[in-house]
Amino acid sequence: FVCFFFFFFFFKQKTAYEMLRSLVGSEMCIRDRDEKVIDLAGYTILPGFIDQHTHGCATFDVCDGTPEAVSKISEHMVKNGVTSFCPTTMTFPADRINKILSNVKKCMKDDLPGAYIHGVNMEGPYTVSYTHLT
Numbered sequence: 102f103v104c105f106f107f108f109f110f111f112f113k114q115k116t117a118y119e120m121l122r123s124l125v126g127s128e129m130c131i132r133d134r135d136e137k138v139i140d141l142a143g144y145t146i147l148p149g150f151i152d153q154h155t156h157g158c159a160t161f162d163v164c165d166g167t168p169e170a171v172s173k174i175s176e177h178m179v180k181n182g183v184t185s186f187c188p189t190t191m192t193f194p195a196d197r198i199n200k201i202l203s204n205v206k207k208c209m210k211d212d213l214p215g216a217y218i219h220g221v222n223m224e225g226p227y228t229v230s231y232t233h234l235t
Contacts, residue, residue: 149184154222156189163188166200171208175215185217192225 157163159177161170171188178186188205190198202221209218 147182149179149216150182151219152178152183152186152216153219154189155186156191163205164191164193164197164201166197166204168204168208168211171205171218172213172215175208175213175218178216180215183216185219187219187222189222190224198223 155163155174155178157165157170157174159173161173161177163171163174174188175186178184190201193201202223205218205221209220
């Protein structure tokens with residue numbers, strides 16, 4: 102089961118319904134970084150997805166512990182409509198988890214060419230010890 106979340110941004114001037122109605126039949130275009138106009142007529146525009154749990158993709162894994170792995174995952178995600186994500190670890194010894202977390206932190210500071218990293222989804226090891234309740 103994969104769970105995606107996405108956000109719509111609303112503006113105070115109009116409701117989302119009014120904004121969508123005003124776009125129907127009008128010319129729709131955006132400008133890229135070079136101020137080149139890109140015609141979007143005939144296209145469907147959707148918000149980017151946020152993947153809150155991913156171990157990897159495109160033959161790379163977050164737990165590889167390398168900047169290249171996280172960068173390639175980020176690039177692959179954005180090509181498939183995921184604009185931000187939470188790299189997810191697996192249960193490993195603490196020293197390996199620390200290496201993975203340090204790597205993701207470094208990648209978060211760098212300007213990756215793909216999807217934005219929100220933070221890490223850490224799967225264990227669990228830090229709370231359970232006691233039996235009587």
